[in-house]
Amino acid sequence: MTTGRIVVAGASMGGLRAAEQLRAAGWTGTITVVGDEPHMPYNRPPLSKEVLAGKAPFESLAFTPRASAADVEWRLGTSVTAARLTERVVVLDGGEELPFDGLVVATGMRPRRLRCAGPSAGRHTVRTLSDAEALRAELTRPGARVVVIGAGFIGCEVAATAVGLGVDDVTVVDPLPLPMVGPLGELLAGALRRRHEERGVRFALGTGVAGFEGEDRVTGVVLGDGTVLPADVVVESVGSVANTEWLEGNGLDLSDGVLTDALLRVGGWPYVVAVGDVARFPNARYDGVPRRVEHWSIPTDTAKHAARVLVAHLGGDHADLAPFAPLPTFWSDQHDFRLQSFGAPGLGLDDVRVLDGDPEGDVLVGYHREDRLTGVVALGGQSAAMGAARYRAQLLKQPALIA
């Protein structure tokens, strides 16, 4: 069957890739993509780097959709507010009901916000183009004092970009003892901290945030130990929250994103699949534990698999489909260095070994479980990143790690 309609809820990278992959999988019926941002899908990684630095205009971020997706119907500036999956209907914010034959859940995440007391003006997040433009306007004011809350990917990248813009006073706060220690482990996180400090970033680690000072807008960040960091600009990079409220009432597991099976199907409905960072899926390459993955590669990987599953079902093709088993990869550009990862370093944090180089310079680190390599991360220049790539084939070949 190639008539009827597939609704894609979410018009970011995952939504676009889903639409393209539905066509690639042979779906010739209608595809309607609904998304709340006013823009066509655009590439987000530059928001914390090139866009913030004023080096990339919006036009350079917009994805170029494949020719095969030219007839996709885009409903931008529109959100999906509810779904009745048994009836196969989604409800849009204007009250319109859109019936579907297949549904792709691609509504992604939004930044988590701190709930402590204080003014909200001067506090920023970085998820959308308008977020990045608003933050840039404040970072480029002479003498701005910047506090970044959260030393993860976004926080470390924003701190580096701010220093690159000439901001003298940049402090990163995190309750953990080292930046990015969760995904990287202590060895690399320590090396990362030294590199940031050498380039002018300060850290306030091992402490949370108790509140914000200021009347109409923020003037300081109060730490858990009572210390106040003066601040004109605050960036909250403290994780994200899944946009799944619209799926409530369908008996789904929405405890952290939307739970899928090994084929990315949702709630036992063969005509509902999830893609991108909102999908909590088991990876057959590893231990089968469902996890959400916020890496940039995931929208593309999930879209390809989910589109095949959905189109096969709608076409009445019940051939056996392989379980989803992507090889994760991520990168992060900070100052003049890059982090590049392949595999699942997070599954091997208890056995971390230097494979090449030295933590003071370019270094390649391997993560192991039961003496087997689970992932690699390089820190340094281009040649370090290429060193990590040399382990990719080995990581792809390995049999699954069982919990």
Added chain:
Amino acid sequence: MKVVVDMNKCQDHGQCVFAAPDVFQLEDNGRLAYVSDPDDALRDEVEEAADVCPLQAIRVEA
């Protein structure tokens, strides 16, 4: 099929090399080299390479 890489955008991530090794290569100096008119039989892998480019620097033309 014609392949165009915006070398001002390219930051030598090398993801295209994994997706389409017959078309894209990183040279010893770490810079990208590519075939600009690959055979049409390679279309799937070239489109995959365009998808996975972190900088979205690869354009595939008919």
